[in-house]
Amino acid sequence: MDEQTVSPRASAGESQGWRERLADKAEALQSTPLAMWLDEDSPACRARAEALSWQWGPLTLDASKQRLDQETLQLLLDWAESRELHRWREALFAGEIVNPSEGRPAWHAASRWGRECPPPSGSEAAVAEAQAQHRRMAEIVACIRNGRWQGATGLPIRHLVHIGVGGSDLGPRLVSEALAEAGAAGAIGVHFVSSMDGGQLLPLMERLDPAATLLVVASKSFTTADTSFNLRTALTWLEEALATDEAEIRRHQLVGVSAHPERMAAFGIPEAHQLTFSEGVGGRFSLWSAIGVSLAVRIGMPAFEGLLEGAHAMDRHFLEAPSRENLPVLSAVIGAWNSQFLGIPSHAILPYDSRLASLPAYLQQLEMESNGKSCMRDGRPVESATCPILWGEVGPNAQHAFYQLLHQGSHTVSAELLAVAHRHGAWGGRLVARLRDQQRLTLANCLAQSQLLALGDEAIPASLQGFLAQGYRGNQPHSVWLLEALTPQALGSLLALYEHKVFVQSLLWGLNPFDQPGVELGKRLASSLYRRLGEEAVAPEETVRDIATERLVSRLTGVMAP
Known part of the structure; x- marks a missing residue:
């Protein structure tokens, strides 16, 4: 394929008409209380709630508690189309140069493209290479999980220490935590190390058996200082504990994942223990590549492949669905509306499931490193606010921490609340009833907090009026995501959705989301x-x-x- 750089044909001025109309809508809607749109007895409110809720596969998005009406949503979608969304989307999947500052395509979708579906024209080689690496990865994962991988002393591997930072750590760590229940009993213990100060590594060195520990170093460049220092410390620990030379350790107890096989070879990692991925796969988009090998050891290859299947299904949805039904596009324009037109600088991620505890940190990197920029692709300064400040915590814990500020503070904050409908299906007897009670309580809290964020004092029922302090500000715009269950497929779809949301927002703001100068x-x-x-x-x-x-x-x- 002759790679070419995609450049926007529409100038910033050509979308000015949409901006002016949206700015007028923002001024009109700023003071509109959300309670006015949420009257259960009003046919118009019921119609609006229906129009601002979408369901696709395992995901439901309810945006009816956003400061948004249907006319504004259509203007936002028109704005996205004026930024040549269709052409850029096709360019992304076809492997055109969408990262002009580094002269690269963005191949993360190719990393998870399904075998049963022909890849988009131009991406065939990238898809074939990614699938070949997945097959190599599956062999390594099977060898480790089956107890056939032996350390330098001949002892089978029972512990894996994944050493990476940024995208080489956050994605695998998040999914490992979220899908821990998918791992088979007695699976290898998988531990993640990213902190450059050695604070995460030291307790592992104190309690793991060095003879049964495999190191996985995950680094796109294979030169990142944080990762290099952790790796050298870990190798020194193994060398001293096992009284053998470091070269022997590298031959038996080290796996490398990088876009630079020559650097792994120079470091002494055998070719059979190397996994690679393309330079066109950005670190924060690399979960789906061989960077996920430690995750696959933790949850097993069937679950890892389910993750890829869910992400690929979202890719197809993003490519094929009309904008009015396209979840990544809808999520992107609503987020841009809040930050750019309503002037809300802060966005909270609030998962009501402790398995998603690392989701806020993952999205912080994905969104703020991608779109936290003030210069457009052509070097000109941006003309508006771009990516908001992302932060968050598991919802039930956050209720005892910063919800006071959300409900009665002086800051306007947009938010996303995420809830999972079904879990604990593997348990039986009386215990399952207790666990289901806890799940029902968690879901009730999610819905209650959403209601209070929107309605404020008007959420106080008549029976409690006069008994509770008022001053709940309400009118805090937010969306609610519902997942039927936290399966590999559902999680893969959700994370791929966020990737495409970032891409769409980069088009709206004229940014390059694939570099991080x-x-x-x-x-x-x-x-x-x-x-x-x-x-x-x-x-x-x-x-x-x-x-x-x-x-x-x-x-x-x-x-x-x-």
Whole structure:
């Protein structure tokens, strides 16, 4: 395929008409109380609620508690079409250059393309390579889970330590936690290490059997400092504990996953223990690639393949469904409406299922690293707010932490509440009744908090009026996601939906969501400061000095001195 760069034909000025009309709608709707739209006895309210709720596969999106009417939604969808959504979407899946700053396509959808469905024209080679790596990954996973993988001393592997950071950690960690119940009894213990300070690694070194521990180093570049330092510490632990040389450890107890096989080979990882993925797969989009090998060890290949199936189904939905029924497109334009036109700078992710505890952190990276930018693809400054600040916590825990601010504080916050309808099906007897009671209580809290966020004081029933303090502000716009069950397929669909949401919003704002230049300079500054803290000589041109930092360096070198 002759790769070509996609560039927007529509200038920012050509979408100005939509912006002006949306700005007028925002001004009109800012002061409209959500309670006015939620009257159960009103036919118009019932019709609006029906029109702002969508169901696809295992997912239901209820956006009826957004500050939104059907006319505004149509304007938002027209805005997306004016930004050439159809053409960019086709370019994404066909492997055209949608990451112009790095001159790359974005191949994350190719990483999960189904075998039964012909790939889009232009993506055939990328899909074939991803499927070949999945087959290699399946062989490694089977060898580990079946007890056939032996360490340097001949002991079967019973523990796996996944060393990565950012997208090489957050995605596999999230899904490993969310689908832990999918793992077979007696499966390999899988542990994730990302913190550069060694704080996560140290307790593992204290309690795991080094002779039965396999290291998986996951790094797209294979040069990330955080990952490299954790890896070297872990290798030193194994070398000293097993009284063998590090080269032997690397041959038996190290698996590498990277876009650079030559760097893995230079490090001493045997080719048979290497897994690769394309440079066109961004780190925060890499869950579906060989980066997921540790996750697959934890939950098993059938569950991992179910995850890919769910994501691929969402890819097809995103490609084929009309915008008015397209969940990623709808989620994207509603989010852009809140941040850009309603001026809401903060967005809370509130899962009402503890298995999704890492979802806020995962989405923080996915959305803020992708669209947390103030320069458009062509280098011009953006003309409006872009990605909001994402934060969140498991909903029931958050109710005892920051919901006070949501309900009675002075900040307007948009939100997404996520709930899972069915769980605990594997349990029986009296215990299942207790667990179902807890699940029913969790769902009731999700619905109650959603009602209170929307209605404020008007949510106080007549029987409690005069007995409860008022001052619930209400009118906090939010959506509610319902999953039928937290299956691999449902989770794969949800995470792929968020990826496509990010892509659509990047089109609305004219951004490149596939690079992250804002994280690079801090790493370079840290390199020279690292050497200075070790009291090494640093050339003047390699560092930038300011009085505050100089005082801290002086203090630290004094404290750290042996």
